[in-house]
Amino acid sequence: MQKFQDFLIEDKNTHLEHLEDxxxxxxxxxAKTAIEFLKSIKKMLxxxxxxxxxxxxxxxxxxxxxxxxxxxxxxxxxxxSIFNKTPKINYTNSDITNNHSGQLADKLKDCLKYLPALGxxxxxxxxxxxxxxxxxxxxxxxxxxVFTPNTITYAVPVVSxxxxxxxxxxxxxxxxxxxxxxFHTSYTGKTMASLRAGFGANVKGLKKSKNVFFxxxxxxxxxxxAFNSKEETAFDNIIKMAEGSAYxxxxxxxxxxxxxxxxxxxxxxxxxxxxxxxxxxxxxxxKALANNFEVYFRDRLKKEIDSKKTQAAKQKYEExxxxxMKILRPNKEGLYFAIATYITFxxxxxxxxxxxxTIQSIGSFLRTxxxxxxxxxxxxxxxKKGGAVKLVDRLEFSRAxxxxxxxxxxx
Numbered sequence: 356m357q358k359f360q361d362f363l364i365e366d367k368n369t370h371l372e373h374l375e376d377x378x379x380x381x382x383x384x385x386a387k388t389a390i391e392f393l394k395s396i397k398k399m400l401x402x403x404x405x406x407x408x409x410x411x412x413x414x415x416x417x418x419x420x421x422x423x424x425x426x427x428x429x430x431x432x433x434x435x436s437i438f439n440k441t442p443k444i445n446y447t448n449s450d451i452t453n454n455h456s457g458q459l460a461d462k463l464k465d466c467l468k469y470l471p472a473l474g475x476x477x478x479x480x481x482x483x484x485x486x487x488x489x490x491x492x493x494x495x496x497x498x499x500x501v502f503t504p505n506t507i508t509y510a511v512p513v514v515s516x517x518x519x520x521x522x523x524x525x526x527x528x529x530x531x532x533x534x535x536x537x538f539h540t541s542y543t544g545k546t547m548a549s550l551r552a553g554f555g556a557n558v559k560g561l562k563k564s565k566n567v568f569f570x571x572x573x574x575x576x577x578x579x580x581a582f583n584s585k586e587e588t589a590f591d592n593i594i595k596m597a598e599g600s601a602y603x604x605x606x607x608x609x610x611x612x613x614x615x616x617x618x619x620x621x622x623x624x625x626x627x628x629x630x631x632x633x634x635x636x637x638x639x640x641x642k643a644l645a646n647n648f649e650v651y652f653r654d655r656l657k658k659e660i661d662s663k664k665t666q667a668a669k670q671k672y673e674e675x676x677x678x679x680m681k682i683l684r685p686n687k688e689g690l691y692f693a694i695a696t697y698i699t700f701x702x703x704x705x706x707x708x709x710x711x712x713t714i715q716s717i718g719s720f721l722r723t724x725x726x727x728x729x730x731x732x733x734x735x736x737x738x739k740k741g742g743a744v745k746l747v748d749r750l751e752f753s754r755a756x757x758x759x760x761x762x763x764x765x766x
Contacts (some may be wrong), residue, residue, distance in 0.1 A: 371736060374744040375700035378693060379621045382612035383605035386696060390597055392737050392744055393703045397590060400580050400710050407739050408555065409711070410572035412747065413537040414507040414719075414733040415482025417459060421470050422478035425545055430475075432466045434459070442547060462486045469534045472564040478542040479556050484509065484535035484568070494720060494727045500529055503722065506752070507733060510718045525716065532568035539572040539736070554738045574735065580710045590706050597699040600692045607689025610682050618656060618672070620679050627651050628697070632749050641695045648690065649683055652676075704746050711735055711746075 374392060377385035395407035421432045429446050436443040436454070443454040451463045465486040485502035492501045494510040501510045514526040529535060538556035558571045582590065614620045627648050631638050638644065656676035663669045683690060712731045720727040734747030 371743060371745045373749065374704055374737070374746055375697050376625060377744060378601065378604070378608050378696055378700070379611065379624055382609040383601065385612075386597075386601035386604070386608065388742070389700055389744070390594060390601065392739065393594060393597075393700070393707065395739065396707050396737055396746075397582065397587075400576065400707070401582060401587075402576070402578075407737050409574040410539055410555065410736045410738065411537075411574055411732055412734040412736050412745060413482050413484070413539075413572060414505045414752075415484050415537055416505040417462065417483055418480060419463070419466055419483050419536060420478065420480050420542075421466060422475045422542075424547060425478075426547060430471050432463050432470065434463075437547065444547065465534050466536075469564065469566045470536075472562060473567060473569065474560075474562040476560070478550065479538045480540040480542065480552075481536040481538035481556070481569075484537060485529075485532075486534055489529075492727075495718070495729065499718075500526070501720075502535070506721070507730060508720045508722055508727060510720055510727070512718075528568045531565050533566045535568040537570055537572050554736065554743050572736070574711065575714065575716075579713050582710070586706075590703065593699060593703045593706065597696055597703060600695040600699060604689055604692035604696050607682075607686045608693050610686070610689075611693070614679065614682060616675065618659065618675050620652065620682060623652050623655060623679075624648060626655075635750065637750060638698060638701065641691055641698060644694050645687065645691045648694070652679055652683070705748070708734070708746060708748055 372380055374389050377389040379385070381388065392407060396409060398404070399407055399409060417434055419432060420434065420437050421430070423429065424431050424444065431437075431444045431446050432451075433443055433445050434455075445451045445454060445463060445467065448464050448467065451460050451467065455463060462483060466483070482504070484504050489500055489502050491513075492499060492510075494501060494508075494512075497510075497512040499510040499512045501508050503509075511526050511529050513530075538558055539554070541553045541556050542550040543553065544550040555573065556571050558569060561569065611620045611624070616622070628638055630651075653676065656672055656679070659672045660669050660676070663672065708731070715732065719730050719732050721730045722728075730751060731748060733752050734745055736743050736745050
């Protein structure tokens, strides 16, 4: 088993990339990384040690940082703004009032009131599930406690006081709690500015408090998530396809990686794929996608050029367009195989998600006009030494996240 410290990374844990985006972000090296992740997760599901750990990506909000400031020994709470150039670190309610507003401030005050009871020694990051916004509703025919921190609604069926077992324990803990949080990242360092993030949070040493429902995000494997021989062969064939197309895309994606800037090929390719996701359209048809992307890229840059009033400003974006087209024109095959690899990564990811989703401790739903619709968890985070990627059913979750109204507004 790998030690927790093996997963330390240099940067603050503020953003994770989708597994399939690795080939766009990091070229041929990124493609190899994605393939290694896919193989190692399959091995983990089979009960082996594949070099990866997996955590559940809870759809909590906001992201809360809490613990002891190593510079002064004081307990604090905050958001990602603790990493601002002028950090917003909250030790008192007055600090929260000065640094934040609205419902966000109210939630942070609840965290400041109740989280110190856990006896956190270092610094933890977690996703907030609820404060005073729990409700009771009938979900899937059962009276339940529900909370919707972001896009997904979590539902815990009401259990009679005499019921023993895991479901009864979770219901009791959540029903009594004033704050619910899932911890997923730990930080170490002698100063706030030098903190290093380690994916994973050891919550076993935390003190119990009836006012706080807390858990970690570690995926609890069960035999029901394992592959049978037929499934394993099919998955291995998908990986072979990805390896073959990634090899043929290598030279092109390495050129894309070198193309920098907010309107670069790589950024535009990711934005292009997101347009399909927002519309709820599956990303399929490699040849058509390759042709459509070239048109999309040209039109996007021409729109930018037409919006500029000075010739100097127009020239800047004309040069960006020409630089991108110099890569695209002679590399149509490379673009084709890059998109083919991206699609194949999505296919392999979908297989793993189906397996991972077989195990849930708390039901997850989407609110619709006609009631609550069953949905899978937001996704998972796969962690290997030196980095991590997220595995999300983007057609299901990301589109909902783009389009669904939230229960609370950031302040």
